[in-house]
Amino acid sequence: MHWPIDLIVLTFVIFCAIAAISVKDLLGTAILFGAYSFMMCLLWTVMGAVDVAFTEASVGAGVSTVFFVAAIFRTSRRTKD
Amino acid sequence: MKFLGVVIVCLTGALLLYGTGEFPDWGDPNSPASLHLSNDYIEKAFEETQVPNLVTAVLADYRGFDTMFETSVIFCAGLACFLLLRDFSQKKERFYRHIPTGVILHVKNSKKILKVGKEFEHMDKDWVPSDLIIKTVCRIIIPFIQLYALYVVAHGDFSPGGGFQGGVIFGSSLILLAISYDLKTLVNRIKEKVFGIYAAIGVLIYVGIGAICMPMGGNFLDYSKLAPLVPGDPHHIRALGMLGIEIGVGIAVTAVMAIIYINIVSEGRHDEGL
Amino acid sequence: MTDLLPLIVAKYNYWLYVILMMIGLYAMIAKNNLIKKLVGMNIFQTAIILFYVSIGYKTDATIPIIQNAHGGGSHGAVIHAADYINPLPHVLMLTAIVVSVATFGVAMALAVRIYQRYQTLEEDELRMRLIDIGPEE
Numbered sequence: 366m367h368w369p370i371d372l373i374v375l376t377f378v379i380f381c382a383i384a385a386i387s388v389k390d391l392l393g394t395a396i397l398f399g400a401y402s403f404m405m406c407l408l409w410t411v412m413g414a415v416d417v418a419f420t421e422a423s424v425g426a427g428v429s430t431v432f433f434v435a436a437i438f439r440t441s442r443r444t445k446d
Numbered sequence: 447m448k449f450l451g452v453v454i455v456c457l458t459g460a461l462l463l464y465g466t467g468e469f470p471d472w473g474d475p476n477s478p479a480s481l482h483l484s485n486d487y488i489e490k491a492f493e494e495t496q497v498p499n500l501v502t503a504v505l506a507d508y509r510g511f512d513t514m515f516e517t518s519v520i521f522c523a524g525l526a527c528f529l530l531l532r533d534f535s536q537k538k539e540r541f542y543r544h545i546p547t548g549v550i551l552h553v554k555n556s557k558k559i560l561k562v563g564k565e566f567e568h569m570d571k572d573w574v575p576s577d578l579i580i581k582t583v584c585r586i587i588i589p590f591i592q593l594y595a596l597y598v599v600a601h602g603d604f605s606p607g608g609g610f611q612g613g614v615i616f617g618s619s620l621i622l623l624a625i626s627y628d629l630k631t632l633v634n635r636i637k638e639k640v641f642g643i644y645a646a647i648g649v650l651i652y653v654g655i656g657a658i659c660m661p662m663g664g665n666f667l668d669y670s671k672l673a674p675l676v677p678g679d680p681h682h683i684r685a686l687g688m689l690g691i692e693i694g695v696g697i698a699v700t701a702v703m704a705i706i707y708i709n710i711v712s713e714g715r716h717d718e719g720l
Numbered sequence: 721m722t723d724l725l726p727l728i729v730a731k732y733n734y735w736l737y738v739i740l741m742m743i744g745l746y747a748m749i750a751k752n753n754l755i756k757k758l759v760g761m762n763i764f765q766t767a768i769i770l771f772y773v774s775i776g777y778k779t780d781a782t783i784p785i786i787q788n789a790h791g792g793g794s795h796g797a798v799i800h801a802a803d804y805i806n807p808l809p810h811v812l813m814l815t816a817i818v819v820s821v822a823t824f825g826v827a828m829a830l831a832v833r834i835y836q837r838y839q840t841l842e843e844d845e846l847r848m849r850l851i852d853i854g855p856e857e
Binding site: 447448450451452454455456458459462463466467469471472473474475477479480483484485487488489492498499500501503504505509512513516519520523524526527530531604605606610614699702706709710713 | 730731732733734735738739741742745746749750774775776777778779780781784785786789799800801802804806807808809810811812814815818819821822823825826828829830832833836
Binding site for chain 1: 729732733736739740743744746747751752753755756759760762763766769770773774776777781782783784785805809810813814817818820821824825828831832835841842
């Protein structure tokens, strides 16, 4: 475990989380949330939890982004905050 | 409301930060979580089950009940999506393309459904996926994604992976088919009923393997009692039992992912989507 | 100051997880859009999962897959628990992630249903429409 990698990836995770909840377009939220999940997957790989990282890469960054985009396609991109 | 939210969040965060003072240091090998049960798992799991991947061994064997009910939760989620969204009414407006001439027909307020085949092609109202490059690339890629998913399920015992991951990858290959062609292609190729039946079959395989152990003289999900049924080395029987339930989990997860996607993207009408 | 540095190195991961949890909680409480609330819920969830996984981490240990085990190569070799990362939190959290995507799918289905009926996902507009329609419907 190299702590600089851990610290850099954690910083990216927090930036992605803040951006995902503050951007004023839900499609942007979807993509930033996918980036957040992928960064989380990297973090788990660094921690040695390979199974969890694999699950997060396929589930969090893959399928849940697709569900998100599908739901936005059927509702609206508009958001006030 | 925002101010109140900030106050609540700051209070909770301060309490949690105060609590971290009592935690063991990060990465400490002697933290309480790593002292009791997990050492037994690490030292004895390979000897007992012949499965090198400890996560799979604990997931599918020692904590088999937990995983069984997680699979049931996923099945219930698929069922909930179906019940919330499924709408059996036909849309009145439909679009067709006459393939030889390229003329687009707009059918309004008609019950008559044109036969889709060599002459006519179904078209979506909002989105017309007819890009040759995307279709061709996806057609080439999809079999490899599915092969990889099967590899992930089959090698769950030896490398990272297993039923959940393999099932999700297989489900996403089906979703890719629905996105690159159109939703009709997927729904016509694999009927809605088939997805439902597969989701149920996956859970049934899991519970069935657990239940077969009981007449053989063991407890529920005690794979070591299955040895007389399977030819081969009896030492590997627990690994084979795990492979069986991973296949069940994979089938259930694949079907449920497809059900959720199809229902959300078409608002339950199963006619047109992303 | 020299006492503080080891403390920071030992604990900064936990502090960042707490910050992540706070971001998720704030989005759940203060955001107006239902989908933003869902994103907040997922961030909260992943922060807790991250915390659990980090509990199992051991310095100088490798991933929880027994080495040289393929083909029965390591029969008789003694396995030391300190050489492998604790697999138990990984197992618990692996299933939690898959269940989280299932619940996320159901939540999205609910959001689509709400939009079909009220044509909005904003909480305050939703409240207005509910008042307009009245309690009968």
